[in-house]
Amino acid sequence: MTPAPGDPAPAPGLIPRDSLLPNLEFPFRDLNSRVTPTECFYVRNHFPTPALTAGGWSLTVGGAVLHPLRLGLEELRSLPSRTVTATMECAGNGRTFLSPRPRGVPWELGAVGTARWTGVPLSAVLERAGLPEVVAAWEVVLEGADRGVMTEPVPSPGEISYARSVPLAKALDDVLLAHEMNGEALTPDHGFPVRAVVPGWYGMASVKWLTAVRVVPGPFLGYFQTVDYAYWEEKDGLPPQLRPIGPLQLKAAIARPAPREVVPCGVTYEVTGAAWSGEADVARVEVSVDGGCTWADAEFLDPPMPHVWRRWRFRWQTPEGPGSRTLLARATDTRGRTQPTCHDPARGSYMITHPLPIEVDVRESSP
Amino acid sequence: MTPAPGDPAPAPGLIPRDSLLPNLEFPFRDLNSRVTPTECFYVRNHFPTPALTAGGWSLTVGGAVLHPLRLGLEELRSLPSRTVTATMECAGNGRTFLSPRPRGVPWELGAVGTARWTGVPLSAVLERAGLPEVVAAWEVVLEGADRGVMTEPVPSPGEISYARSVPLAKALDDVLLAHEMNGEALTPDHGFPVRAVVPGWYGMASVKWLTAVRVVPGPFLGYFQTVDYAYWEEKDGLPPQLRPIGPLQLKAAIARPAPREVVPCGVTYEVTGAAWSGEADVARVEVSVDGGCTWADAEFLDPPMPHVWRRWRFRWQTPEGPGSRTLLARATDTRGRTQPTCHDPARGSYMITHPLPIEVDVRESSP
Structure with a gap:
């Protein structure tokens, strides 16, 4: 990468x-x-x-x-x-x-x-x-x-x-x-x-x-x-x-950008992360750069391997103007299952697998 | 009674x-x-x-x-x-x-x-x-x-x-x-x-x-x-x-005197209570009027009956002089088991079956 x-x-x-x-x-x-x-x-x-x-x-x-x-x-x-x-x-x-x-x-x-x-x-x-x-x-x-x-x-x-x-x-x-x-x-x-x-x-x-x-x-x-x-x-x-609690639940996580990271306007930013699951291989990762309104496929960097995460990347064309943005990632496994949209309170503070919002600050590059 | x-x-x-x-x-x-x-x-x-x-x-x-x-x-x-x-x-x-x-x-x-x-x-x-x-x-x-x-x-x-x-x-x-x-x-x-x-x-x-x-x-x-x-x-x-939690645990309880009751000096006071158990009949109740140093048998008022308490009484010759006293009662069942002396913390705030101290105030009778 x-x-x-x-x-x-x-x-x-x-x-x-x-x-x-x-x-x-x-x-x-x-x-x-x-x-x-x-x-x-x-x-x-x-x-x-x-x-x-x-x-x-x-x-x-x-x-x-x-x-x-x-x-x-x-x-x-x-x-x-x-x-x-x-x-x-x-x-x-x-x-x-x-x-x-x-x-x-x-x-x-x-x-x-x-x-x-x-x-x-x-x-x-x-x-x-x-x-x-x-x-x-x-x-x-x-x-x-x-x-x-x-x-x-x-x-x-x-x-x-x-x-x-x-x-x-x-x-x-x-x-x-x-x-x-x-x-x-x-x-x-x-x-x-x-x-x-x-x-x-x-x-x-x-x-x-x-x-x-x-x-x-x-x-x-x-x-x-x-x-x-x-x-x-x-x-x-x-x-x-x-x-x-037992098997790992299906989840995609964003590594970069980090939460609250400052991202330049008008560049190609490589969003990266990993996705994993306990029971079936991860088959697909999608990324949203608009808080979940639209989604696009990410590209895998690793082949599937049982019980091992797959890293992925997504090339994000950052906005021309400044503002805050919310990025999300979600995975689908080989059985067609995907992540829940919200955290289920019955899970308490465990198995947090809804797509976590990564909020970033898009700014004009300093000269 | x-x-x-x-x-x-x-x-x-x-x-x-x-x-x-x-x-x-x-x-x-x-x-x-x-x-x-x-x-x-x-x-x-x-x-x-x-x-x-x-x-x-x-x-x-x-x-x-x-x-x-x-x-x-x-x-x-x-x-x-x-x-x-x-x-x-x-x-x-x-x-x-x-x-x-x-x-x-x-x-x-x-x-x-x-x-x-x-x-x-x-x-x-x-x-x-x-x-x-x-x-x-x-x-x-x-x-x-x-x-x-x-x-x-x-x-x-x-x-x-x-x-x-x-x-x-x-x-x-x-x-x-x-x-x-x-x-x-x-x-x-x-x-x-x-x-x-x-x-x-x-x-x-x-x-x-x-x-x-x-x-x-x-x-x-x-x-x-x-x-x-x-x-x-x-x-x-x-x-x-x-x-x-399941079966009732063996227990004797004092009904009279009540906690903090005022008891006259130099009288025969009838201490009463009940004793019960979930799994075996209550066979014996003992009472202590000195905080557990000595014990004496109480007398049953009810015959044994499965899953039903037995009331009991004990004639207490109250002290001649005033002071505070601690009364206790404890039961033994037909299997020879008796109550624990202290509450087991592993029970949390449940199954409280150690003999509970009933503190009373022995006073001169008002004229």
Whole structure:
């Protein structure tokens, strides 16, 4: 991609979004590669980063397995590994675009990134532990070493560890016990020494500092998938029910121009961004430069690849005269689905996938 | 029971505990009969009382049944009925004894009562609708006509109806579709024309203004059994999980003296109260008049009866000199279980069953 005229210089590093924890946002205007450099990859912590060591770490595999076991890091690393490229997005990415501003980490656009993850398929470890006949409703609970007390959205029952479950079928399909990110050992903030990677799901499922994996019959109803990281779903004519957030929802995001960027009049500006989805490939991206009145197709810069974003660009002939403009992008997937036009309140401050308005200031170029 | 010397005159009616809704508390010091008069029975509303008519009402029976059906009131009343006496207690009864004072209706002691409920067993209606082979995890969702928006403890997804589920086994065992309370048609605030009565469970399960009954496979995760009326349970070494509140927990409560009552020196004061449990009969009640240092057995006034409280009394020889005293009562059930000594924070502001301290002021009798 050639930088467009109004393109700001890439900002180094990450933007802090929390005064207490390392919750760090990728400056999304710096989207210049399909794989995000590790030092630019967003960080979402719920509790302080635990100080784990390679020698002291072990993984407990238990619950409804035939042979509960414990693996050390060397033993895990000695198992056949896979490398998977996957886009990860925080379920609350884009929260600052909601009005009124909800509680939660105030992400703008950059709580999202793509990395190459190397590790051992969870299926290999579960097969080693031995599964009884698999039942549809069974789940696998992924528990991290990070612990603490939650006060928002509701108080936790004292100190709890971070834990999430995935359906057993998903666990056996493509969940990875990753020990490398972009070809290097995980950094402490990204889950050293081992984290789960759940391709195609929001980031909260990819439990960092993974220390326990347990197979449970029926739904796991832990803090981070009931009172947090959940939404309301209405179905079968029943009153709304709480559902844990799972697969990434279809979304296109604009990297450049950045919100409130100053754009010159009468130039060709290369609008760029990325689009992703958890369940089907992105097939089309459209851009509107007039607040959603008209739309035109963008051009893909990357081929489709499961669970990985596709970057795109759109050549915008900016107006001859000054004024403010609102840019939007929207994606369509291979199943013909597109993004909702408004945020559904039943999603709370999560899964924000309506086209986010990027307002820019078009000005005469200074001489 | 003969009134004890310090016994205050019975207060008429109910104590309002909410400025917006008819949330009314039984003045528990007026406990004078095993069955609570309807006009003294506590009222707990989540939304305004819906204006239902006998002619306009109907009950939908659906979900995973073979023959979904709809019943009018006359049709329901024509089915064989049962009369069941059951104690009902709000899950937040006693909340004002917690410190710091939590959110929620500020109940003192009287969000509890016992009534004779007459109606049609839910099992008869479900059998009429036809059940497939019963699966252990199945539930029955009970939905009321009352609707509204919840803001606390978390916002509801817009307007929702009040709904709760019970396990299918419990539904088939003893849940009643009650159309009479204490021998009269239900009053509007008690669920006219038909409410569920779930014997031995906290009151939130006994859905008022019942208009829909649906059989669902697996757990129903509605608002009033996840973000509200739920607690944290730790088991199998897993992080805490959210569980809907269900059966009444063992509890003894002191009716007289009332909190902060003035009691004369050097008299025999008849301490009275009631004790109840959802799952096993109450076998013993003990009273302490010295803040829990020593305990002595109380005497039962009522024989055991499933799901119904037993009143008890204890003759207290009050001190010769003035001072403040703390009275406590605790129950033991037929399984040998007793009450916890402290409130478990994992229960939030629900299931408050530690012995509640009744502080009284012992004074010289005025001449």
